[in-house]
Amino acid sequence: MPIPPLPPKTSLQGLSFLITGSNAGLGYSTALLALQLGASPVYITARNASKGAKAVESLLADPVVKKKNPNAKVEIYDLDMARWESVLGFADKFIKDRQAKGEGLDIAILNAGIANITYEQAPTGNEMIVQVNHLSTALLSLLLLPLLEKSTTPKHTARLTIISSGMHTQRWGKLTECPPDNVNYLQQLNDKALFDGLERYGVSKMLIIFFVRQLAGRISPDKVIINNVCPGAIKTSINDRMPLWSWPLVWWIMRNGGTPEDGARAYIYGVAVAGKESQGQWSQCSQPKQYGDFVLSKEGQKMQEKEWKETMQVLEKVRPGISTPVS
Numbered sequence: 602m603p604i605p606p607l608p609p610k611t612s613l614q615g616l617s618f619l620i621t622g623s624n625a626g627l628g629y630s631t632a633l634l635a636l637q638l639g640a641s642p643v644y645i646t647a648r649n650a651s652k653g654a655k656a657v658e659s660l661l662a663d664p665v666v667k668k669k670n671p672n673a674k675v676e677i678y679d680l681d682m683a684r685w686e687s688v689l690g691f692a693d694k695f696i697k698d699r700q701a702k703g704e705g706l707d708i709a710i711l712n713a714g715i716a717n718i719t720y721e722q723a724p725t726g727n728e729m730i731v732q733v734n735h736l737s738t739a740l741l742s743l744l745l746l747p748l749l750e751k752s753t754t755p756k757h758t759a760r761l762t763i764i765s766s767g768m769h770t771q772r773w774g775k776l777t778e779c780p781p782d783n784v785n786y787l788q789q790l791n792d793k794a795l796f797d798g799l800e801r802y803g804v805s806k807m808l809i810i811f812f813v814r815q816l817a818g819r820i821s822p823d824k825v826i827i828n829n830v831c832p833g834a835i836k837t838s839i840n841d842r843m844p845l846w847s848w849p850l851v852w853w854i855m856r857n858g859g860t861p862e863d864g865a866r867a868y869i870y871g872v873a874v875a876g877k878e879s880q881g882q883w884s885q886c887s888q889p890k891q892y893g894d895f896v897l898s899k900e901g902q903k904m905q906e907k908e909w910k911e912t913m914q915v916l917e918k919v920r921p922g923i924s925t926p927v928s
């Protein structure tokens with residue numbers, strides 16, 4: 602689906618940004634577009650210091666940024682969403698740094714994500730895709746929320762935008778009803794014997810959508826606007842780790858895919874064009890969309906509440922008290 606241009610007057614003048622997973626792909630292109638539209642400071646994250654340093658250098662060397670935003674500041678933070686210590690360490694340091702400098706955070710885009718189709722266990726013990734795309738993203742959202750809330754001013758409402766995917770609409774023949782109360786679904790996803798590589802990415806994105814909907818229902822959009830965005834199929838290196846046998850499928854999904862620069866517009870749409878009406882909603886390719894059938898079904902609603910509880914149980918063990926402000 603083509604991603605339309607942003608409204609001509611779109612400006613991010615003086616707004617601070619955090620974009621996770623921004624040394625490459627959509628995160629990098631979004632950091633670049635934000636800078637070109639006047640944002641500063643822009644905080645990017647990488648899990649590899651040299652890739653991060655190269656990204657900062659290249660963002661600041663961009664001719665449009667040099668011309669239109671010559672005093673722009675870009676800073677790099679280390680963040681590996683596969684490890685709890687890294688997520689906690691990053692958030693604690695990031696917030697401490699903002700406090701020390703008397704700064705807030707206007708816009709957070711939680712973009713870091715993966716799309717493996719083979720089973721991998723994260724150092725946390727959880728299955729890797731669920732760890733990165735759902736659990737660590739949910740934890741980071743809750744850790745950043747107080748800073749975002751404090752950053753809202755009469756002129757600008759702070760933003761938390763999470764990158765989801767249209768793949769959540771695919772049920773892959775499996776998720777048609779909410780698992781019974783005696784089944785811990787999140788726990789079950791760690792079982793290698795039950796892993797299905799073709800469905801897991803979509804499931805991880807559905808879990809984070811459930812989280813966004815639950816969280817957004819607890820926070821007034823006057824305090825923080827919380828939504829999620831899918832850029833559609835975009836040619837990045839996200840599929841590089843896919844096994845050879847899956848390449849025809851990847852090719853088919855990506856055959857009409859856009860560029861990361863196209864995708865960046867869909868991200869900026871989510872944080873600067875979509876307004877308070879987007880609380881808890883998603884957009885795809887800069888268009889407000891209806892969630893997949895399962896999310897909107899009665900069973901989906903039941904599952905959304907179940908997954909909120911299961912997610913909070915996991916996160917409470919990582920940072921006791923984290924769920925209190927949103928319970």
Ligand SMILES: NC(=O)c1ccc[n+]([C@@H]2O[C@H](COP(=O)([O-])OP(=O)(O)OC[C@H]3O[C@@H](n4cnc5c(N)ncnc54)[C@H](OP(=O)(O)O)[C@@H]3O)[C@@H](O)[C@H]2O)c1
Binds near residue numbers: 680712715716840
């Ligand atoms: N491309 C698409 O068609 C598409 C469509 C819909 C949604 N999305 C979503 O868009 C987001 C960005 O994807 P992309 O296509 O830009 O992929 P990408 O080019 O692979 O970039 C992913 C970024 O996330 C980082 N990352 C990966 N694992 C991480 C971890 N454990 N901790 C911290 N950072 C990590 C990567 O860092 P490294 O460079 O170190 O790997 C990279 O900076 C993802 O959430 C993806 O699900 C993509």
